[in-house]
Amino acid sequence: MPIIDSHYTMTQLFPSGAYDMQVLFESVLNSARVKHAFYQVQIKSFLLLLIRKILINQRHSIKRQSQSDRNNSTQSKIIADHIRNNYQNPITLDDMAKLLSVSVSTFSRIFVHNFDDTFSSYLMKVRIANAMDDLQASTKPITNVALDNGFQSSSYFGSIFKRMNGLSPRQFRQAHQSPDNQIQVISDPFINESSSGKHPSSYI
Template sequence: MSRLQFTVPPLPHYMLCGPMSHAPGRRHASRRDTGVFDLLVVREGCLYMGEEDRTFEVEPGCALILRPDTYHFGTQGCTERTSYYWLHFQTTGSWTVTDDELPRHGLEPYDEKRTQAMWSYSTHTFHIQVPQFVKLLHPNKMDELFEQLIQLNQSFYSGNAKWSQQVLFQEVLWQLSASMAKEESTPAAACAELAADYMRKHYREPITAQELGERLNFHPVYIARCMQRIYGCAPMEYLLHQRIEQAKLLLLQSDLSIGRIAEEVGFNQAAYFTSCFTRKEGISPRQFRQRFSYG
């Protein structure tokens, strides 16, 4: 699946949208290098679209994003009355096209510059992805969002209206992203997500592979395979990552002792916590607190 990947901030921003309908025989206009992203959401009928060397049949409940830097065109006329929404948006940030899914975990090795950016007032960018073509998970919800956006067009010069439109547009992007995630959902992904969710909620408690299997009603070996496939790590490695991340927050946001923090995040012994933290982050908990604390 082709994905449009945006580096944020800044977030992509809404420009204008509206309804459109085509009688049978009419095809979508051909355009080149429009300079804006063009989102099409079909309500009835079918749009037959091409972009460079790819073709799409955009049926009811489907969405297609045409890129600002390509040639797009109607490949044939509509075979029946076709109605759809169009929406133009743009970004002042960087973006790219990729077939690769964003990683679902954050088990990167310690990097001092990255860590300093995260724990300081520097802007820390990240990536979001939306599908270029997708069958919508909640088409009725998308219709509601477009109708609200269109209604606000009547007050386009109002600052409050523009603000409301930007908020609604972010929900449009979220609906697209959620639809992509649903299409890619597999039994392995569902199992891995259940395991990850359980460990995020119960990281303070002692957890073994056997107990995890009993709680989720899956064999521990199967859970381990799913976690490795989806998250790229074993369950206990994921659990350790969650505990260390929570420990970082406590180190910076509290005056608790190292020993107390170890207990709070699920370690029985402070020495073992310090060993795990140092091995994973490259510095000790005390050094981390001193280096990234302010005031």
């Protein structure tokens, strides 16, 4: 049985093989076919050299991957920090692409790769998450909550909020607001409708 089956190609065995690896591989095959004196020793020598080349190639590949991972980590931090600090304001794909000094299409690809989501979807989730905190922790009118979290109108905010949470902002506030904040609403000097029988949150 031959030491190496000659029907295998370099591409099949080593998809990223360099030219010198190809030469070594062919030398091994040639020695196996000719079988001159000491051909087995020569084959072993060629195989050791080939293995060494493969290991070096793999090490370089790992280094490149490590550098790529570091770049991705840096890009992710820059993107996440910018969104966290500016989600209240208008942010466009063009703005984000300029932040990384890349084209819009390249930024979109980078974003999906790093966040497993589209930029617009991720930004919307950040805004809604912060709006949920505001609804629970404050007595701000819903319109203010919308504007403070980057939404252009309370109606658009309301439709997006209900689509993502199954509740309107008002319903969410009624279900999740702490008793302390509910008391603050009742005691608000601008609300003097205690005799109307309306729930305080209906004014927000």
